[in-house]
Amino acid sequence: MKLERAFFAATAIVSVAATAAMAQSDATTLTIATVNNGDMITMQGLMDDFNEKHPDINVEWVTLEENVLRQNVTTDISTGGGQYDILTIGTYEVPIWGANGWLVPLDDLPAEYEVDDIIPAIRDGLSVDDTLYAVPFYGESSFTMYRKDLMEEAGLEMPDAPTWEFIRDAAAKMTDRENDVNGICLRGKAGWGENMALLTAMSNSFGARWFDEDWNAQFDSEAWSNTLNFYLDMMEESGPAGAANNGFNENLTLFQQGKCGIWIDATSAGQFVVNDDSTVAEHVGFAQAPDTGLGKRGNWLWAWSLAIPTSSENVEAAKTFLTWATGPDYGELVANEKGWVAVPPGTRSSLYENENYTGAAPFADMTMASMNTADPNNPTVDPVPYTGVQFVAIPEFQGIGTQVGQQFAAALAGQQSAEDALAAAQELTNEEMEAAGY
CATH class of the missing domain: 3.40.190.10 (Periplasmic binding protein-like II)
Known part of the structure; x- marks a missing residue:
């Protein structure tokens, strides 16, 4: 009997290990190119929450200095290299690359994502013909x-x-x-x-x-x-x-x-x-x-944002990550782990209506005042064609x-x-x- 119990126990252990290995092999792997700024590093430190909610998605990070990131992702997307599933890009690239058909449109995000909560100036800057092509991780002036x-x-x-x-x-x-x-x-x-x-x-x-x-x-x-x-x-x-x-x-x-x-x-x-x-x-x-x-x-006016290149073979999994990383619940996650002052700024109107945030962030009011006075459509004293x-x-x-x-x-x-x-x-x-x- 002892031998039988030992045999069945060992079999169970092997079965569990095999199941885990199979699940791991079936998981989708996303490769994300991002910048080495503080908010992005914070996000990488909170991946346990994403992994727990989405065990079927693995994430691999490529974290680069700002100039290197820009050169790297520009080369990849313009050649259709397909090296990345998610790109960290900004208000400059999104309208151009979206119009070129290089980015996946994000017009089908779930209702709980609350797209309309994104600050209008930021949302407009990440859209082409009213279609969103990237979602902001943080916005700034x-x-x-x-x-x-x-x-x-x-x-x-x-x-x-x-x-x-x-x-x-x-x-x-x-x-x-x-x-x-x-x-x-x-x-x-x-x-x-x-x-x-x-x-x-x-x-x-x-x-x-x-x-x-x-x-x-x-x-x-x-x-x-x-x-x-x-x-x-x-x-x-x-x-x-x-x-x-x-x-x-x-x-x-x-x-x-x-x-x-x-x-x-x-x-x-x-x-x-x-x-x-x-x-x-x-x-x-x-x-x-x-x-x-x-x-x-x-x-100025800018948003570091996450976008999906059309060369990605994992679009649905990438959208799942975007929804987690830039959705309304992410701010709560950061606040619980790092404090309200650390919540990525400048993306959602609701953040600036939250007394927990405005009370913890002495720069909140000045951030909104600065963002509101930057005008991409009339940036200069004399008229310009851009x-x-x-x-x-x-x-x-x-x-x-x-x-x-x-x-x-x-x-x-x-x-x-x-x-x-x-x-x-x-x-x-x-x-x-x-x-x-x-």
């Missing part, structure tokens, strides 16, 4: 983050809506080289979505534009000269060493470590400058992005923007003058646009 203690020591008070001149003056007074405190940290790393996101939005507030109404480049304008020279002079006076290598993540680290007095960047950074990783959390204040009095502020605040919504912009960004990063690194950088930007942009048929 840009604003000013600053050290209230250093501002007070400098004898200044940050306005809710500062000018660029005030920012420059405050940054100079807050700079303390002996104690490794830089008055200001701004993006300098080359890339259409890195330094050019900042500088394009900044140029809007100086009255500049990428193109006139006939698609002629405008880098030879006084407004662009004022923008770039102001940026370079301020960074030389008050910015960190090696700023040409700093993008979003590098500046975030500097600010968290107490090495920046002012940082103008994405509103999605709000949670990370006041969380436990920030050594200056109790001293952080928020204001709108600066202006020059011309009616436009230096703030849409997009910190980018130009044409396919050619990705290549042109990166090349221009390289010229401006070289100027920041002291390798050429502002005038030479602008002249090179003017020439290469006109050449590329002429070759493209504009």
